[in-house]
Amino acid sequence: MRDFKDKVALITGAGNGFGFEIAKECADREMKLVLVDIDKEDLQAAVSFFEKKGVDVTGVECDVTLDLEVEKMVSTAIENYGSIDFLVNNAGVAIPGPVWKLPVQDWDWIVGANLMSQVYAMKRVIPIMIKQDSECHILNVASVAGLITSNGMPAYHATKHASVALTESTSYDLQAINSKIKMSVFCPGFVQTDLHNYERHRPERFMDKSDPYYSSYEYFSGQKRAEFVITTGMPIESIGLSVMNGIEEEQFYILTHPLYNTLIGKRVKEMLEGKGPDLVALRG
Template identity: 50%
Template sequence: MKDFKDKVMFITGAAHGFGRVIAEEGAKRGMKLALVDIDKPALNETYQIVVATGADAVMIPTDVTKEDEVNAAIDQTLQTFKQIDLLINDAGIALPGRMWELPTRDWEWIMHVNVMSQVYAMKRIIPIMMAQKTHGAILNVASIAGLVDTPGMPAYHASKFASVGMSEATAYDLQRAGADIEMHVMCPGFVQTDLYHTEEHRPKQYSDPSDPYYQSEAFLKGQQFAKYVITNGMPLDTIAATVFKALEEDQFYILTHPQFNPLILDRVNRIVKNGAPDVHVMDGIM
């Protein structure tokens, strides 16, 4: 996608972090914006920032774990702007916790936010883009955690591997269908955002404060781990430029941390040589 002026961006996760800066950059480039997020006050802040630049925008508070709410947000976008040209599936959460400790409800929560929300939006928006007969683009925000494994967060890895896999598979299907839709998957390393505040975005349906897990040392350690890696990540300021350059150059994989490339190569080498995960690969990294 090279020409952004007057194109419509539908973006989830627009209230904080990546979503906010991508929306801001879209506004600067003359895009119309449908801003979607569960955090209404912070979403309103993003809305105020982009309309102050003169952008045409609508904010749509939405819990993306619910397909009917995602569909309603898409309907509202079409009523407002008549079309959708760029889908950014950015909403995401991070839930550390080992396989034998993380509650099942947290597995369901993370799979619904990080995977199913992307499914709901793509299922509905791809046919809309095809019917428009204009050029479209889809960008799923996954993670480097969708390309390599690390200890301590199997649910996050499972969700991000799913996002990468379905983005790759959908790219094939779009090509075979002759659709004029670009596919992208973003796989960043750690970046300083609000991602370690995931607990603040826990919807009621995934909440059970009586579960002793949420008072346990394992839970508290996981929270500290998430805060440490995110606050020590790279600054957020280059992310929007990276995204728009990748869109302009039709780059499928969008990586931000070249220092992790040896881990990707190591994983692929281990697979083809019938190797196994080796925790020492992470020595000096985490």
């Protein structure tokens, strides 16, 4: 996708982080914006930012873990602009904790945010794009955690691997019908976003904190570890441009951290050799 002027970009998790940075690049390319976020204040601030720059922008407060909310999001985009040309499934959360301790409600939340939100959006947007019969693009935001694994984050790794596989398989299906829709999956390493502050985005239905996990060492140490790796990560300012350059070049896998390439290759090699995870080697 190279022609962006007057096209419509629908971006989830657009109140801050990757979503906001990608939105800035879309605005620079004279696109119309539909910005979506669960946080009302963040969303209003993002919309105000673009309005002051004269961008045609609409904000939609939305919990993308709910299919009916996603339906509202897509309907608003179509009612306001009549088309959707660029879908960015960016919303997501990162919740640490071993599988035997992480509460089921947190599994429901992270699966909803990182995987099902992308399913809900694509199920509704792809038919619209097919009917438009024009050059369109879908970007699913995953993570390098969808290409490699580590300890302490099984829910995050599981959902990000699922996002990568979902994007790959959907790309095959679109090719099978000779669709003009192209796809990409964004797999960044640690970047200075707001991802570690996931608790402030927790939906009301997942607010039960009676489980002992929420007062455990694993819970608090996981939050501290997440804060450290995010706040010491790559500056976010270059991310939007990197993503949009990848879209323009029709890259399927958009990566940010070359240092992980060795780990990705090592994982594939060890899979072919039948080797399993080795914590000592991982930490080595």
